Amino acid sequence: MIAVIGLIVGIALGIFLQPAVPLWLEPYLPIAVVAALDAVFGAGRAILDGVFDDHVFVISFLSNVLIASLLVFLGDQLGVGAQISTGVVVVLAMRIFANSAAIRRHLFKA
Amino acid sequence: MATSSGDRAASMALLRDLLRDDAALDYVEATRVRRLRDQGSVGRHGPTWLLAATCVLVAGILAIGLVQRRADEPQATQSRDALAARAALAQQNVDLLESEVASARVALSALGQRLLAESDIGQELTSSIESLSAIAGYSAIAGPGVVVVLDDAKGIDRNDLASPGRVMDRDVQTVVNGLWQAGAEAVTINGRRLTATSAIRAAGAAILVDFKPVLAPYRIEAIGDPNSLASAYASTRSAADLSALAEAYGLRVTTETVSTLTLGVATSGLPTIAEAQHPVGANLTPSLRSPGGTS
Numbered sequence: 001m002i003a004v005i006g007l008i009v010g011i012a013l014g015i016f017l018q019p020a021v022p023l024w025l026e027p028y029l030p031i032a033v034v035a036a037l038d039a040v041f042g043a044g045r046a047i048l049d050g051v052f053d054d055h056v057f058v059i060s061f062l063s064n065v066l067i068a069s070l071l072v073f074l075g076d077q078l079g080v081g082a083q084i085s086t087g088v089v090v091v092l093a094m095r096i097f098a099n100s101a102a103i104r105r106h107l108f109k110a
Numbered sequence: 111m112a113t114s115s116g117d118r119a120a121s122m123a124l125l126r127d128l129l130r131d132d133a134a135l136d137y138v139e140a141t142r143v144r145r146l147r148d149q150g151s152v153g154r155h156g157p158t159w160l161l162a163a164t165c166v167l168v169a170g171i172l173a174i175g176l177v178q179r180r181a182d183e184p185q186a187t188q189s190r191d192a193l194a195a196r197a198a199l200a201q202q203n204v205d206l207l208e209s210e211v212a213s214a215r216v217a218l219s220a221l222g223q224r225l226l227a228e229s230d231i232g233q234e235l236t237s238s239i240e241s242l243s244a245i246a247g248y249s250a251i252a253g254p255g256v257v258v259v260l261d262d263a264k265g266i267d268r269n270d271l272a273s274p275g276r277v278m279d280r281d282v283q284t285v286v287n288g289l290w291q292a293g294a295e296a297v298t299i300n301g302r303r304l305t306a307t308s309a310i311r312a313a314g315a316a317i318l319v320d321f322k323p324v325l326a327p328y329r330i331e332a333i334g335d336p337n338s339l340a341s342a343y344a345s346t347r348s349a350a351d352l353s354a355l356a357e358a359y360g361l362r363v364t365t366e367t368v369s370t371l372t373l374g375v376a377t378s379g380l381p382t383i384a385e386a387q388h389p390v391g392a393n394l395t396p397s398l399r400s401p402g403g404t405s
Contacts, residue, residue, distance in 0.1 A: 002158055006165025013166065014173025021178055033175035036168040046137035054161040056140040061164055 003043075003054075027076065028069045031085060034092045035065045041099035048106040068092070204322070208377040215248065215375065244296070247305040247376030251296045254336035255371040256343060258285050260352075261327035263360030268326070269315050274359040277326055279312035281355065282319075285330050286310065288348025292339055294332035296373045300324040303376035320378040327362075331371050340367045 021029055039061035046052040068088045075084030226232030226239075244251045260282065262268065263275025270276070286304065289297055297304045302319045309320060316323040332339065343349055343365070356363045 002162050003165045006162040007169040010166035010169025010171075011173045014170040015177060018177050019174065021174065029171075029175060029178060032171045036171040036175075039164075039168050040172075042136065049137065051137045051141040053137055053140045053144070054158075056136050058160050058164045060136050061168060 027081060027085065028072060031068045031072055031088055031092075032065050034089050034096075035061065035068055038064065038092045038095050038099070041096050041103065045099045045102045045106075048103060064092075201322075212375050212377055219243070219249070247296070247303050247380055250372060250374050251333055252370065252372040253295075253333045254339075254367070254369050255294070255331060255333040256289065256340050257366050257368050257371070258289070258330045258332075258343075259327050259362075259364045260285060260330065261362040263362065271315060275361065276315075277317070277328060277361060279310050279317045281352065281361065282317060282328055282330070283310045284348045284351055288343055288346040288352075289330065289332040289334075289339075291346050291348065292332075292334065292342035294334040294339060294343075297330065297332045298373045299328060299330050301329075301374065303373055305376045305379040308376075308379040322378075331368075331373060333371050333373055336367070336369070340365070 039057065042060065043052060043057050046056075071088055072081055072085045075081040222239075223236060226236050240249070243249045260277050262277050263273075266273045266275040268276065282299065286297055286299070299310070299319045302322065302324065304319070309318070311318045311321075313323075316325075317328070318324070332343075349365075352361075352363055355361050
């Protein structure tokens with residue numbers, strides 16, 4: 001319940017406040033968005049599996065975003081930022097697909 | 111989709127690892143640990159506000175991501191406009207410098223002529239310099255000639271590079287080469303005088319003459335023998351190729367004979383004088399040599 005309220009509040013905040021993303025943060029926004037999607041799908045799957053754990057949710061989301069951003073930052077410094085962000089997005093997208101497949105199996109038994 | 115599909119080949123290990131369903135492990139592992147400790151009771155760990163805060167953060171990032179993409183678009187247009195404005199400014203600067211060069215060149219040749227007029231050999235040289243510099247593009251030239259106007263086929267998208275109805279750099283090259291072949295003494299494209307080393311190229315959708323863009327319709331003016339230039343051009347391979355293109359793809363080509371044309375001074379692509387020496391004493395034998403060789 002508190003999670004749903006939090007989600008709604010977050011979306012409302014994001015859309016109505018439209019905070020300007022500072023320029024130096026811009027390369028990390030797509031990564032953060034994909035990581036957020038991954039967290040949402042992972043949580044949805046865990047809820048359906050009956051193993052949801054808010055501790056894991058919080059920690060895994062924060063650490064994923066942090067590590068992904070760190071990788072992209074390092075990549076930027078080494079001149080391969082675009083490639084590394086592609087890699088991060090690919091990995092997170094694969095997780096999203098795996099999770100959504102599990103959710104699909106739960107919901108539609110197919 | 112996920113678990114290993116029974117292929118035990120070592121080379122598949124990487125792919126298997128990639129496809130393994132790691133995404134579920136986070137929660138499963140945590141649950142296993144908790145079950146061990148709590149003997150199956152489902153307990154909450156962190157404070158509720160942390161979960162709520164994370165949810166707000168997740169949803170906020172998603173929403174910002176959505177909104178941000180749309181906000182970026184006008185910015186992209188802005189930066190393109192800014193770049194275009196800078197390019198236009200740089201182009202103006204180039205034009206200014208070119209006109210300075212042209213006027214400096216006129217002053218220089220006036221000075222040179224005055225110097226040459228002081229000696230007998232110089233006076234002999236003056237007339238040959240005049241005729242050579244007219245052909246090389248160093249001075250303006252006037253006379254009868256031919257005007258070929260090339261334009262894209264009607265109703266095509268200029269920016270569609272694949273459209274066959276576009277006039278391409280090759281087409282302009284064809285016309286110019288045909289005119290030279292027919293005996294033209296001087297050629298301009300949209301007012302830009304060509305020299306022996308001029309380049310006609312394409313960059314994206316634009317045609318560049320000596321690295322400066324020219325826009326359709328392309329007006330190619332050539333000065334030459336009034337009696338033979340037009341007919342000689344009409345019988346060249348270039349003219350035939352071009353009329354075939356016009357027939358096939360609708361390029362608009364018009365050719366007309368004009369009694370007086372004035373072609374200006376070339377502003378770029380001029381042969382450089384690599385070994386001009388300052389005349390020593392009264393011995394005036396300027397050694398004008400151009401490395402490219404100007405026909």
